[in-house]
Amino acid sequence: MAIINNALSGALAAQVALTTSSHNIANLQTKGYTRQAALLTAVGPDANPRSPGNGVQVSSLLRFSDNYKSQAMWRAAADLGAYSQTQPYLSQLENVMGDETASLSAGIDQFFGALNAVAGDPGSTPLRQQVLTSAGLMAERFNGLNNVFNAQLQSVRNQRSAIVDSANAQIATIARLNQQISQAQAGGLSSSSLIDARDQAIDELASKMALEVSDNGDGTRDISLKTGQSLVLGGMHGSLKAAPTATSPQEFSLSFAGTTYVLDAVKLGGQLGGLAKYEAEKLVPLQTGIADIARQMADKVNTQLGLGRKPDGSVGSPLFVYTPGSNADMLKVVDGFVANDLAFSADGTPGDTGNLQKLLGIKSESITVTSIGPVLLSDADAQLVGKLGVDSQLNKAALKTTQTVRTQSVDDWQSTSGVNQDEEAVNLVEYQNMYQANMKVIAIANQLFDATLAMMG
Known part of the structure; x- marks a missing residue:
């Protein structure tokens, strides 16, 4: 279950990041718009000494502004x-x-x-x-x-x-x-x-x-x-x-x-x-x-x-x-x-x-x-x-x-x-890859889970 939870948190975080990039691109020509980005933070491990951590979370949305x-x-x-x-x-x-x-x-x-x-x-x-x-x-x-x-x-x-x-x-x-x-x-x-x-x-x-x-x-x-x-x-x-x-x-x-x-x-x-x-x-x-x-x-x-x-x-x-x-x-x-x-x-x-x-x-x-x-x-x-x-x-x-x-x-x-179109295009590809990778992890976790059930059955 930890594998699935980690991958799910990664997929959800990638969705937020993709949504933020899409919002930036949508406002490419909006006067006065300040671009944003999702700040990803690793979620620490629990009390289990063998726990590497509990995935990732979007701790905040950054606003790129210089006063x-x-x-x-x-x-x-x-x-x-x-x-x-x-x-x-x-x-x-x-x-x-x-x-x-x-x-x-x-x-x-x-x-x-x-x-x-x-x-x-x-x-x-x-x-x-x-x-x-x-x-x-x-x-x-x-x-x-x-x-x-x-x-x-x-x-x-x-x-x-x-x-x-x-x-x-x-x-x-x-x-x-x-x-x-x-x-x-x-x-x-x-x-x-x-x-x-x-x-x-x-x-x-x-x-x-x-x-x-x-x-x-x-x-x-x-x-x-x-x-x-x-x-x-x-x-x-x-x-x-x-x-x-x-x-x-x-x-x-x-x-x-x-x-x-x-x-x-x-x-x-x-x-x-x-x-x-x-x-x-x-x-x-x-x-x-x-x-x-x-x-x-x-x-x-x-x-x-x-x-x-x-x-x-x-x-x-x-x-x-x-x-x-x-x-x-x-x-x-x-x-x-x-x-x-x-x-x-x-x-x-x-x-x-x-x-x-x-x-x-x-x-x-x-x-x-x-x-x-x-x-x-x-x-x-x-x-x-x-x-x-x-x-x-x-x-x-x-x-x-x-x-x-x-x-x-x-x-x-x-x-x-300001929004940089090329930078946001790169972000879209990276967060898409992140999402797909986490979904692949979920698929592998499901296969392992099914295999484990079959062995126990």
Whole structure:
């Protein structure tokens, strides 16, 4: 009977091992699946001194997982999320601001070109009208670009709100899976599929914000922001919120266990941190810089026109209206302004262009632009576009690096936790041979048993 019991235990163990390999192969293409294996342990002998042992048993199912590799994969996901969310916005601004047919530099050049053209015949109504036309077209370029900035601001904020909603769903999922894993392990049940689902949720959450993950003895995992605030503690979880306040167009907060924490979105990392950093350090300063150019140029032109004389000898009037923070027309030509309102004369003498020459000199005057400092008016837009190009190239380089790191970290995780088709094929053959060998032992044991009965009969 000992022979049969040993062989039976071997056959049953081989069945469990075959079932485990078949499960691995079935999940060959399942994202986030961690391969398993049956851990076989010899069953020791009983009190009989001539007993070699009592076969084999499956003591547990091994789950091939390396916490260090998982952590590296999640950190790479956060870095990739930050740079990948920023690049489309940078590329859009590069295309818009770098387009010669729509660039501010071209508009400014055309405006001062029209002023220069009228210098040869300051009394020409068509040439004066061309100045007004080019002034209006230049203003439209400022307004169009400002509309692009406003659209990006709205898009960034809407996107962050959507990311927060998705993150809250994943945070709640992780907490729920923590409870299920703890209960399964307490009951001696396999929790591998639950752990896979939880790790997948953590990976998705990590792309949205940088995380710190720690393991507990009951199988649960605690999740916190890299700034220290807890998102998940065992089965408890917090909730993120992004909403406008009196002091911020979109303030981030975290509510956990009845306490609310205000978060610095720039420090969150991941997609949320990347978008917040882009808004605070790139988009808003760039929009402010363009507004600086529009405001200071309008002030200089209006001031100089006010020092000149119109053809009828009256004092000049402002050409531009600048409206700060406008979602519509940031810069426009004064309503009702006509060609003869242009005060090109310095003293009212017909044909005098003294004030016109000073207007032309404005292009070479210095203005102060946010993020780049003092710069000539003629160079301001080009320098902003150049800085934008540098920022975009740096982000592209960082994005390429983080994509490589993420790919390598996923491959590294896959080398440990992923299913290897060739390895599982070998396992199937080995466990099949093990099963057949044990069944052969059972058959031999039956023959011996029958022979023994025949001898005794």
